[in-house]
Amino acid sequence: MAARDRRPTIADVAKLAGVSPSAVSFALNGRPGLAKETKSRILAAAAELGWRPSRPAQALSHGKAGAFGLVLTRETDAIGADPFFPAFIAGVESVLSPRGDSLVLHVTGPDDEAAAYTRLAADRRVDGVLLTDMRIDDPRPALTSELRLPAVVVGDPECAQGLCAVGLDDRPAFTSAVERLVELGHRHIAHVAGPQEFRHSRRRQESWELAVRAAGLTPGPVLPGGFTADGGAAATRELLAADARDRPTAIVYANDLSATAGLAVAHQLGLAVPEDVSVVGYDDTPLAAYTHPPLASARADALGWGAAAARALDAVIKDGRADDVELAPAELLPRASMGPAPAGGPGRKSERTTIRPTVRREPC
């Protein structure tokens, strides 16, 4: 009767079932050596009291927190409208949740990032962390190793510095976007890049550049778009302000947010998409299919990515290491924002006369 006002503990269950606490623990964890009858009596008692073991207590005795950590390092204003994280997190959950584990989320400014990981490690609040948004010369792989905090890199293996990496190749999407544009007659293809510190921004830019060169063209200008609407708009204004002869006839954006803003700017400037300029994004935002015109983009399976990353982190925690995983690459979704290059007018004469574009696929 006493147990009405506090949550039941293992002792309450033991008392009700008429056994010792250890027996309860054995029953719960499916340990052998308990009589069948006893075990079911214990489980019945546990169910009757609605008892579930306290995670802090389990964490303490096992030395396992039963949680993964995810630190999002974002300027407060860059938060929002990123469709990646919610889906990615849902994917992580799909692995964690069935076994009752959880995800501990921290949002920090860039200055507190290292402290956030250090704390997570020292606190023993998580068993490992997922590293996303990898940057060039990212300090985090070294940091987590030093902290002896199991970690998995969500991204390109090249920047994993020895950690297990779970990658999803975004390059084919950019390559085929450019190839498609070239097929459509574009000869002047610009790029609006993401923040330069991000590994994936660079990769996207490189894929664009490689594909443009592979077509025998000179890469058009690259402007920073910062993955933001503001940045994309500003970059687009600059690109399209050029004299019609120098103006790119297609712009490949590093993400949908900047691309969508770019669409609006094109309209503002009185240019039609895709008649005057073609536009491609990346992410396949829910809105992409509903911009005007619908935005060509590429979809990455963020949900699957999250799940794969969580499984990899499991393996790292258990075995100390895990094989890299490479997911199916993002695929281009050509939509109406890509169209034939404007006839006659824009484009560079030298290129048009000399170049015989051989479209070939770059092996990854």
Add this chain to the structure above:
Amino acid sequence: MAARDRRPTIADVAKLAGVSPSAVSFALNGRPGLAKETKSRILAAAAELGWRPSRPAQALSHGKAGAFGLVLTRETDAIGADPFFPAFIAGVESVLSPRGDSLVLHVTGPDDEAAAYTRLAADRRVDGVLLTDMRIDDPRPALTSELRLPAVVVGDPECAQGLCAVGLDDRPAFTSAVERLVELGHRHIAHVAGPQEFRHSRRRQESWELAVRAAGLTPGPVLPGGFTADGGAAATRELLAADARDRPTAIVYANDLSATAGLAVAHQLGLAVPEDVSVVGYDDTPLAAYTHPPLASARADALGWGAAAARALDAVIKDGRADDVELAPAELLPRASMGPAPAGGPGRKSERTTIRPTVRREPC
């Protein structure tokens, strides 16, 4: 030097400082009764070893998890492009992080929702939860009370069922949107609503309706937009397919996502915004300022909301209750998507008679 290979514990610090573990605990927690000199010696030892108390151990001994829970109940496809949560979470973090507490995030399907809260409570993994996306007759306030899990409702006090509510009024934004539209000469104002199960969807719809009636007008049709791009697009197609005489000259959407999709549909149908139809959203998505034309919307301070909710939950945990909080209401940001009603009767312009809109009715 034995402590090289495992994380230091309070005992290691105690040994290094030449005191007992209790003394270390006292020093760490700023308890009185320790000599100044001893205290600083202990803190120095702790710093030298890089020791921080284990959260599971702390949680166990003082019966507090040091974490808040947030359960997002979402259909997997409705995840993404919601700018609210990232900012809200960042706000929660701003309260939690300085004291080293964390946010435990769970994403579940609708069927597992109750189980998720039950588990969170039984597990003692969190000290309380934040309830967001309140629904009509939401079972969660009753559930959390029954589980004796401290909770705060993020939303309208009316649906809090006795729990502390932290609200941010979205109604003024809708009211003034309608008022503005009326001033601009609109007489036929439609609404694209959010999912009917959400309290805030209903509230927005009610505000719209009240404001329309207050202006002496008959509320135009209400169509379900489901807060999604798809839903917003479908609703818009239906609204604008009507004969020009019956067609609304302004549409108030429950959120930006559906409104932005609506913009695109209007363009597709050959209607100009705002010349033929005015459009208003809600959320002030980063993209809102960059749609074509820029989307009138309203900004709610999600960051502040998160912080306020976290503080309220603190109070509930400490005192068992807390006063409701009402934040500054969202403010309308009139942008170019709102304009004067088309002249010459309820929406008119010659070339529109030639338009053959593709109407597709979709069940929502």
Add this chain to the structure above:
DNA sequence: TATGTTGTTTAAACCGCTTTAACGACCGCG
């Protein structure tokens, strides 16, 4: 009868921290 054996069950130690109560040293005071 002593000796294993096997199958169940439990006592007790432990995980790392907090906290209460007790302890010894030192103080001034009557």
Add this chain to the structure above:
DNA sequence: CGCGGTCGTTAAAGCGGTTTAAACAACATA
């Protein structure tokens, strides 16, 4: 000189589990 009062410190008992090793029946073996 003995007493109560501070002050600084620590021993020890939790918190709620897990786990190891030992206890205990019951029963077969030598």
